[in-house]
Amino acid sequence: MPLPPQVTDLTSFDLLLSVARLGSIGQAAAEHRISQPAASARLRQLERRLGLTLLQRTPRGSVLTPTGALIADWARAVVDAADSLAAAVQALRISHESRLTIVASQTLAEYLLPAWLVALRARHPDLTVTLQAANSADVAARLLADRADLGFVEGPDLPPGLDADTVAADRLTVVVTPTHPWARRRRGITPAELAATPLVSREAGSGTRRALESALRQQDIAALAAPLLELSSTTAIKHAVAAGSGPAVLSSLAVSTELAAGTLTAVPVSGLPLHRQLRAVWLAGRRLTGPARDLHAIARRPR
Structure with missing residues (x-):
């Protein structure tokens, strides 16, 4: 069964986690090596896909809404699992290419x-x-x-x-x-x-x-x-x-x-x-x- 389209873009969830940790879309954008406008657009697209407001944007930065914090908690395990999968694939590739x-x-x-x-x-x-x-x-x-x-x-x-x-x-x-x-x-x-x-x-x-x-x-x-x-x-x-x-x-x-x-x-x-x-x-x-x-x-x- 295919994944629902709302949750297939793990990069956007990873960006949301960075905002939660750093407290700023600009700092999260820098960490992901994209521009701040690109990061803002990606997060808005995520909100539209989910039909939820995830961030409260203020002049002093951005904070997660209660709903955003809940989504971030659920997303953290998925993003961590994806990181583990990527690391395992890389290790397997290196092992394969050493023989x-x-x-x-x-x-x-x-x-x-x-x-x-x-x-x-x-x-x-x-x-x-x-x-x-x-x-x-x-x-x-x-x-x-x-x-x-x-x-x-x-x-x-x-x-x-x-x-x-x-x-x-x-x-x-x-x-x-x-x-x-x-x-x-x-x-x-x-x-x-x-x-x-x-x-x-x-x-x-x-x-x-x-x-x-x-x-x-x-x-x-x-x-x-x-x-x-x-x-x-x-x-x-x-x-x-x-x-x-x-x-x-x-x-x-x-x-x-x-x-x-x-x-x-x-x-x-x-x-x-x-x-x-x-x-x-x-x-x-x-x-x-x-x-x-x-x-x-x-x-x-x-x-």
């Missing part, structure tokens, strides 16, 4: 977020940050369950209920051990060869795997061969490829060190665009505030 829970797909969690969090720490030195690594499907699920403040994904698709914004670009790279036959193919391989070859892969639902499947579908290739191995971390995949298990498709961010060192070799794929967008994601309709907003801004900065 930040992030969930990110592995490539972002391992190769980009550490530097972003260092920059965030410079802005919020007392902030407690929890970073959870998960595949892109799990990132979306945790956000939809309201178990994180902000997410980052590399997958091409998102379920309804999330807003997203591109923060960085990435490229997928086919990698093999230098002794693999593909390493000697100067022209690389075709998309069909890649799709027909069992790969060392992340689990279904990972952003990298979904991005590769999406790129192949654009070439009218319906499905990948069954994985040679399914491993839950990028590091494990790199070790398996280096040991000669088979090819893998990984983020260029994840394999730059190994390619530079020569422990892995990149294989071009003719006619297959393997670029993808990395995105920040959050609950649809929720405005990013505080540290979450700042981290989003940091992630969007040109590199």
Whole structure:
């Protein structure tokens, strides 16, 4: 049931209490940081809404009428309760903004977020940050369950209920051990060869795997061969490829060190665009505030 309109303007009741305490509309106006004419107008509006005379105005100041004193006594508890509510909300907001829970797909969690969090720490030195690594499907699920403040994904698709914004670009790279036959193919391989070859892969639902499947579908290739191995971390995949298990498709961010060192070799794929967008994601309709907003801004900065 909505509040009666006569009592919804707590500011006017608070102003009345100030007049009762200070004995002057002018002093009450100064305390509320408004002009005396504005304070007088607000109090007259309150009297009209209530249909009661609350103040007796004299050349020496203003005093509450008996009716005004009674209204002030009743209003004091309401105004005090509103102050308590405001203080509690502020404390809750400060407490919430002192913690930040992030969930990110592995490539972002391992190769980009550490530097972003260092920059965030410079802005919020007392902030407690929890970073959870998960595949892109799990990132979306945790956000939809309201178990994180902000997410980052590399997958091409998102379920309804999330807003997203591109923060960085990435490229997928086919990698093999230098002794693999593909390493000697100067022209690389075709998309069909890649799709027909069992790969060392992340689990279904990972952003990298979904991005590769999406790129192949654009070439009218319906499905990948069954994985040679399914491993839950990028590091494990790199070790398996280096040991000669088979090819893998990984983020260029994840394999730059190994390619530079020569422990892995990149294989071009003719006619297959393997670029993808990395995105920040959050609950649809929720405005990013505080540290979450700042981290989003940091992630969007040109590199």
